[in-house]
Amino acid sequence: MIRDITIGQYYPADSVLHRLDPRVKLVGTLTFLISLFLFNNLIGYVIAGVFLAVTIKLSRVPFSFIVRGLKTIIMLMLFTVVFNLFLTEGRILWQWKFLKITVEGIQTAVFMSLRLTFLIIGSSLMTLTTTPNQLTDGLETGLAPLKKIHVPVHEISMMMSIALRFIPILLEETDKIMKAQQARGADFEEGKLVERVKALVPVLVPLFVSAFRRANDLAMAMEARCYRGGTGRTRMKPLKYTRQDGMAYLGLVVYVVTLVGLTRLWEMLLV
Amino acid sequence: MPIVMDHVNYIYSAGTAYEKHALKDINLTIPDGQFIGLIGHTGSGKSTLIQHLNGLIKASSGSIYFNGRDIYDEDFSMKNLRTRVGLVFQYPEHQLFETTVVKDVEFGPKNMKLPKLEVNLRTFEAIKMVGISEELYDASPFELSGGQKRRVAIAGVLAMKPEVLILDEPTAGLDPMGRDEILDQIAKIQKEQKITVILVSHSMEDVAKYVDRLIVMDHGSVQFDGTPKEVFSHYKELENMGLAAPQVTYVMQELRKKGFPAGEATTVEEAKKEILGWIGDKRKI
Numbered sequence: 001m002i003r004d005i006t007i008g009q010y011y012p013a014d015s016v017l018h019r020l021d022p023r024v025k026l027v028g029t030l031t032f033l034i035s036l037f038l039f040n041n042l043i044g045y046v047i048a049g050v051f052l053a054v055t056i057k058l059s060r061v062p063f064s065f066i067v068r069g070l071k072t073i074i075m076l077m078l079f080t081v082v083f084n085l086f087l088t089e090g091r092i093l094w095q096w097k098f099l100k101i102t103v104e105g106i107q108t109a110v111f112m113s114l115r116l117t118f119l120i121i122g123s124s125l126m127t128l129t130t131t132p133n134q135l136t137d138g139l140e141t142g143l144a145p146l147k148k149i150h151v152p153v154h155e156i157s158m159m160m161s162i163a164l165r166f167i168p169i170l171l172e173e174t175d176k177i178m179k180a181q182q183a184r185g186a187d188f189e190e191g192k193l194v195e196r197v198k199a200l201v202p203v204l205v206p207l208f209v210s211a212f213r214r215a216n217d218l219a220m221a222m223e224a225r226c227y228r229g230g231t232g233r234t235r236m237k238p239l240k241y242t243r244q245d246g247m248a249y250l251g252l253v254v255y256v257v258t259l260v261g262l263t264r265l266w267e268m269l270l271v
Numbered sequence: 272m273p274i275v276m277d278h279v280n281y282i283y284s285a286g287t288a289y290e291k292h293a294l295k296d297i298n299l300t301i302p303d304g305q306f307i308g309l310i311g312h313t314g315s316g317k318s319t320l321i322q323h324l325n326g327l328i329k330a331s332s333g334s335i336y337f338n339g340r341d342i343y344d345e346d347f348s349m350k351n352l353r354t355r356v357g358l359v360f361q362y363p364e365h366q367l368f369e370t371t372v373v374k375d376v377e378f379g380p381k382n383m384k385l386p387k388l389e390v391n392l393r394t395f396e397a398i399k400m401v402g403i404s405e406e407l408y409d410a411s412p413f414e415l416s417g418g419q420k421r422r423v424a425i426a427g428v429l430a431m432k433p434e435v436l437i438l439d440e441p442t443a444g445l446d447p448m449g450r451d452e453i454l455d456q457i458a459k460i461q462k463e464q465k466i467t468v469i470l471v472s473h474s475m476e477d478v479a480k481y482v483d484r485l486i487v488m489d490h491g492s493v494q495f496d497g498t499p500k501e502v503f504s505h506y507k508e509l510e511n512m513g514l515a516a517p518q519v520t521y522v523m524q525e526l527r528k529k530g531f532p533a534g535e536a537t538t539v540e541e542a543k544k545e546i547l548g549w550i551g552d553k554r555k556i
Contacts, residue, residue, distance in 0.1 A: 179322065184378055184379040185353055185379050202366075209413065
């Protein structure tokens with residue numbers, strides 16, 4: 001159950017996408033996410049879909065693994081579909097009292113769910129192919145110019161990488177604690193809402209205790225290795241752009257240009 | 272209540288990059304009242320195996336029978352099974368949450384919806400059994416020492432009066448004295464309550480002294496299953512698995528090589544008896 005969350009989980013594989021510079025992937029993902037809001041017609045979705053399909057293919061992450069991340073937004077998706085389907089004004093196809101299905105409604109419902117799916121897959125593709133450490137490295141290097149205006153870039157990225165690092169640990173810990181309490185007859189599945197919330201106390205208390213203990217240990221270990229923030233800190237493996245990264249940027253530009261160009265063309269032709 | 276595992280397989284994260292065949296075709300019968308040692312290297316599948324016994328993990332294939340009933344039957348109550356097959360996990364920190372020791376131990380029997388008097392009775396019985404002294408009854412479980420925490424955790428499961436008690440590495444992180452104390456106490460409880468105990472460990476020395484039967488696991492399957500003596504006679508194979516027989520087994524082995532009539536011995540006590548035996552009977556040497 002807990003293991004189904006794919007956002008923030010790395011999938012180890014040896015692919016072009018895995019080897020790319022994290023900065024490229026960050027910029028790429030951001031561009032892709034923004035690009036999804038630049039159009040509202042069929043051709044746009046087709047181009048974005050093809051781009052996404054190609055990147056998925058390149059990533060060598062099994063499709064079933066990527067789709068798993070969608071489970072978490074299924075409710076949100078259903079809401080959007082239902083609301084858009086029944087509450088959009090336009091050419092009426094079917095009506096029952098105040099509920100009506102319109103051509104425009106179907107269109108928006110389909111497009112919105114496609115957009116949501118693309119958003120989730122696009123962002124989980126980045127976290128699946130980039131380790132949390134690479135990601136924060138990329139962020140830190142990418143945002144380095146902000147240091148000039150006294151933004152604590154290093155500290156922020158360090159905090160992020162620690163937080164990300166702790167997610168799987170705490171998930172695993174939760175799993176173990178739940179099992180230990182279940183072994184003592186705790187029941188997390190049955191009962192009324194109040195009972196279920198109460199049933200969480202035996203899980204949350206040990207979880208908090210262990211989280212604080214871990215944080216304390218980590219701080220101690222960092223101090224023992226003379227960590228004192230970002231000033232004067234150098235890297236063992238500084239990020240360097242390679243030819244592949246250049247190609248990826250080029251691919252990204254081609255994607256955006258094609259997308260914007262073709263969607264505009266399509267609109268002009270329709271009008 | 273006997274437990275039977277029949278062709279049990281378990282695969283972690285099936286269909287992903289992290290897929291791992293953790294248990295391979297396990298067939299075991301655990302009769303009543305036995306003191307069993309389950310031994311294996313880290314990652315050999317022993318923790319996975321014991322979580323099958325009380326239904327916390329569902330086997331990918333195969334069946335498990337508790338007292339003759341298939342535990343995966345729809346009308347079989349897992350909650351009931353878990354109170355009868357008590358499992359104490361390795362880290363007491365994972366289960367201690369209440370404000371006092373007594374309240375924490377009460378958690379199990381309370382979940383069984385027993386009458387209040389019965390809950391109290393079982394709680395105090397269990398705390399007494401594990402040897403927690405009275406002045407600690409109202410202490411916070413978080414203030415206790417490692418060994419005391421572990422005792423409270425064991426009491427928390429004992430209070431449910433399980434017929435089978437499974438302990439996952441109950442001595443990990445304890446000093447030698449604390450280790451012996453806890454193991455002695457468990458052996459005593461096993462004898463007095465006449466319950467089945469499964470002791471999971473990676474230390475041969477720990478278990479050899481106490482158990483009637485040893486099960487050795489490696490790479491997800493059962494490699495040896497027999498009395499400690501039988502199992503330790505395979506000490507060469509055990510070494511290949513990254514385990515070792517108790518040191519005294521090696522001493523006896525060396526003695527035998529030197530021409531002494533040394534038999535198998537798994538504890539220092541046994542070896543002493545044997546060696547004194549020949550010294551008394553000089554003609555044998």
